[in-house]
Amino acid sequence: xxxxxxxxxxxxxxxxxxxxxxxxxxxxxxxxxxxxxxxxxxxxxxxxxxxxxxxxxxxxxxxxxxxxxxxxxxxxxxxxxxxxxxxxxxxxxxxxxxxxxxxxxxxxxxxxxxxxxxxxxxxxxxxxxxxxxxxxxxxxxxxxxxxxxxxxxxxxxxxxxxxxxxxxxxxxxxxxxxxxxxxxxxxxxxxxxxxxxxxxxxxxxxxxxxxxxxxxxxxxxxxxxxxxxxxxxxxxxxxxxxxxxxxxxxxxxxxxxxxxxxxxxxxxxxxxxxxxxxxxxxxxxxxxxxxxxxxxxxxxxxxxxxxxxxxxxxxxxxxxxxxxxxxxxxxxxxxxxxxxxxxxxxxxxxxxxxxxxxxxxxxxxxxxxxxxxxxxxxxxxxxxxxxxxxxxxxxxxxxxxxxxxxxxxxxxxxxxxxxxxxxxxxxxxxxxx
Amino acid sequence: xxxxxxxxxxxxxxxxxxxxxxxxxxxxxxxxxxxxxxxxxxxxxxxxxxxxxxxxxxxxxxxxxxxxxxxxxxxxxxxxxxxxxxxxxxxxxxxxxxxxxxxxxxxxxxxxxxxxxxxxxxxxxxxxxxxxxxxxxxxxxxx
Ligand SMILES: [Zn+2]
Numbered sequence: 202x203x204x205x206x207x208x209x210x211x212x213x214x215x216x217x218x219x220x221x222x223x224x225x226x227x228x229x230x231x232x233x234x235x236x237x238x239x240x241x242x243x244x245x246x247x248x249x250x251x252x253x254x255x256x257x258x259x260x261x262x263x264x265x266x267x268x269x270x271x272x273x274x275x276x277x278x279x280x281x282x283x284x285x286x287x288x289x290x291x292x293x294x295x296x297x298x299x300x301x302x303x304x305x306x307x308x309x310x311x312x313x314x315x316x317x318x319x320x321x322x323x324x325x326x327x328x329x330x331x332x333x334x335x336x337x338x339x340x341x342x343x344x345x346x347x348x349x350x351x352x353x354x355x356x357x358x359x360x361x362x363x364x365x366x367x368x369x370x371x372x373x374x375x376x377x378x379x380x381x382x383x384x385x386x387x388x389x390x391x392x393x394x395x396x397x398x399x400x401x402x403x404x405x406x407x408x409x410x411x412x413x414x415x416x417x418x419x420x421x422x423x424x425x426x427x428x429x430x431x432x433x434x435x436x437x438x439x440x441x442x443x444x445x446x447x448x449x450x451x452x453x454x455x456x457x458x459x460x461x462x463x464x465x466x467x468x469x470x471x472x473x474x475x476x477x478x479x480x481x482x483x484x485x486x487x488x489x490x491x492x493x494x495x496x497x498x499x500x501x502x503x504x505x506x507x508x509x510x511x512x513x514x515x516x517x518x519x520x521x522x523x524x525x526x527x528x529x530x531x532x533x534x535x536x537x538x539x540x541x542x543x544x545x546x547x548x549x550x551x552x553x554x555x556x557x558x559x560x561x562x563x564x565x566x567x568x569x570x571x572x573x574x575x576x577x578x579x580x581x582x583x584x585x586x587x588x589x590x591x592x593x594x595x596x597x598x599x600x601x602x603x604x605x606x607x608x609x610x611x612x613x614x615x616x617x618x619x620x621x622x623x624x625x626x627x628x629x630x631x632x633x634x
Numbered sequence: 635x636x637x638x639x640x641x642x643x644x645x646x647x648x649x650x651x652x653x654x655x656x657x658x659x660x661x662x663x664x665x666x667x668x669x670x671x672x673x674x675x676x677x678x679x680x681x682x683x684x685x686x687x688x689x690x691x692x693x694x695x696x697x698x699x700x701x702x703x704x705x706x707x708x709x710x711x712x713x714x715x716x717x718x719x720x721x722x723x724x725x726x727x728x729x730x731x732x733x734x735x736x737x738x739x740x741x742x743x744x745x746x747x748x749x750x751x752x753x754x755x756x757x758x759x760x761x762x763x764x765x766x767x768x769x770x771x772x773x774x775x776x777x
Contacts, residue, residue, distance in 0.1 A: 584641035586671045614645045
């Protein structure tokens with residue numbers, strides 16, 4: 202099969218040539234930020250750095266990190282690197298705590314973001330003949346706008362569905378013959394169930410799906426592929442860096458290629474900040490080398506993952522990252538295994554439960570235990586005990602396949618999980634009490 | 635001829651059943667029959683009450699998770715073997731009995747069986763063919 206790329210020259214560039222491009226872009230970007238972002242200039246000055254100290258990617262490690270705390274402190278525009286008049290758009294992300302994050306875009310920034318998403322769509326086989334159903338939320342959330350822009354660049358017919366209203370989603374999917382679906386994996390799974398319930402699978406023309414913005418597992422991928430009769434691909438991104446399309450999967454479905462001509466990735470030890478080699482697990486850090494308005498340097502994503510520079514048979518030369526295992530700041534180590542609340546949440550949502558849950562970690566007889574309390578829902582409740590215990594068992598199995606260890610599941614009464622400022626207290630680690 | 639049973643999700647911790655019962659009684663709901671199914675993790679309170687609408691309102695206001703289900707009721711006399719006859723009839727017709735419970739009636743020192751099956755229509759037919767009479771909601775109140 203003829204391999205397709207959106208920007209072949211950039212996506213399949215020899216590593217050496219790519220590095221030269223990165224060096225050139227990084228040097229210019231550091232200068233741009235130093236001159237236009239007093240906040241970052243001060244961070245550099247605290248380290249005794251001037252732009253001339255950064256001559257290539259080899260010097261990247263010298264630069265100070267930016268964290269979500271910096272974004273909060275610089276809210277709303279302290280990290281903006283161009284006059285507001287040059288910006289054409291903002292996007293925003295709901296911080297779980299504190300202020301929202303606002304990311305600014307010039308037209309150039311929107312274009313490069315859209316191009317990244319176009320690469321992702323073409324990598325899953327998209328062409329101008331395709332009908333791309335974008336069922337991510339639109340608005341401040343980057344999911345909808347990102348894939349929408351990418352689909353336009355490819356020239357596909359774009360269905361800007363946004364999220365929710367399943368009846369309408371399925372009606373457009375069948376009436377317009379959508380071939381590529383973009384949404385969160387849990388919504389894809391839900392659409393799969395709805396299609397089965399309505400018995401309309403023979404009317405579905407989907408061939409591929411691009412799913413991201415939440416944790417999911419390989420088992421979930423297989424379930425979605427089966428339910429929708431498609432190949433399911435991962436996409437990754439974050440508002441701070443641009444949005445979806447920072448990295449995307451190719452037909453190999455073996456990790457996501459990072460668009461390295463725009464974003465330089467590093468993996469660091471989240472405790473020490475030390476840069477780790479390819480193949481080691483750590484926190485993902487990005488440096489934006491082409492963005493104008495909001496060019497974060499060494500931004501700590503808090504996502505834990507692994508990078509690989511092993512060549513990929515698709516011909517793309519950009520390094521690949523694994524699907525993030527979770528957030529560095531809420532990682533738990535249970536029985537020596539890394540456990541992230543986001544993974545547990547994804548399983549619960551996928552099983553039709555609410556996001557009102559609590560994880561209790563304890564140590565009994567020198568052995569770690571992990572238990573998940575989750576609130577019962579009216580849909581799940583049955584007067585027959587066996588059907589509830591069967592559901593509990595299915596959640597236990599899904600958790601086991603996501604986490605690799607056994608976690609107990611306990612259904613509790615609604616509103617019984619302690620909330621703090623409207624949010625459930627997610628983790629109680631009794632080992633620390 | 636089915637009866638609407640109300641079931642309530644109970645967390646497995648002390649006092650949960652007492653709390654629901656107290657709440658219902660305070661609001662003047664009369665429980666005609668009830669049973670609690672227990673697992674290691676949770677309980678299910680199943681009950682036949684005199685006023686379903688009021689009960690549902692009390693439960694909803696209290697934030698409980700509940701459900702209304704169709705169950706069947708059969709009045710069994712004090713003659714030995716009447717329970718066995720019903721069970722055999724259901725067994726022969728391969729009807730899946732999810733659960734059952736009984737309560738004693740004032741009339742004739744008899745008992746009334748409440749049972750939950752997956753196929754209500756078929757069960758009604760099978761019992762009727764076997765000459766076993768189902769009790770209606772109205773009759774249940776008189777027992
Ligand atoms: Zn590849």
